[in-house]
């Protein structure tokens with residue numbers, strides 16, 4: 017279970033470097049996205065950069081931007097289109113020693129709620145992930161769309177996952 021002193025909120029501009037450090041901690045060399053991308057997410061779409069704090073300490077964070085693309089592409093990573101109908105989640109990372117305690121699930125659930133409540137144009141959320149995390153997202157309301165268009169430097173195949181935003185009050189969890 018997550019800590020009772022936990023708080024989820026929009027990250028502040030001054031936390032962008034820490035957010036980049038989470039990127040490095042979460043993904044091995046070749047998998048981490050560059051600092052320029054992380055800076056763009058925080059600058060252009062701060063409402064889609066949400067942190068999970070325990071006693072004021074950042075222990076997890078999720079970042080995304082809006083896009084008008086039909087699929088998750090490289091251009092989604094480096095842009096934010098406020099009129100876009102899709103949110104691309106670029107990165108969800110939980111600090112290593114806090115994994116397996118429900119934090120990633122809680123943060124993802126809150127993220128989808130925030131989108132449903134505040135971004136009326138958005139009708140779906142997509143992301144790409146490695147094969148080992150497909151089941152994690154399937155168990156949390158996402159469906160696999162098969163091999164992704166985007167690739168990481170080491171050539172590991174990535175899979176595109178998609179979740180519809182339902183505004184009828186249906187619970188995904």
Ligand SMILES: CC(C)(COP(=O)(O)OP(=O)(O)OC[C@H]1O[C@@H](n2cnc3c(N)ncnc32)[C@H](O)[C@@H]1OP(=O)(O)O)[C@@H](O)C(=O)NCCC(=O)NCCS
Pocket residue numbers: 042043106107108109110111114115116117118119120121122143144145146149151152155
């Ligand atoms: C994937 C990740 C976000 C999960 O967050 P979490 O807080 O550990 O997940 P939760 O505690 O909510 O749920 C535990 C689930 O994660 C799975 N899991 C994946 N990697 C895990 C890890 N290293 N430690 C513990 N659980 C892990 C467990 O099998 C469990 O799955 P299940 O409930 O479907 O059986 C986290 O492990 C992480 O930051 N990994 C590195 C970055 C990454 O791969 N991000 C996802 C791609 S964008």
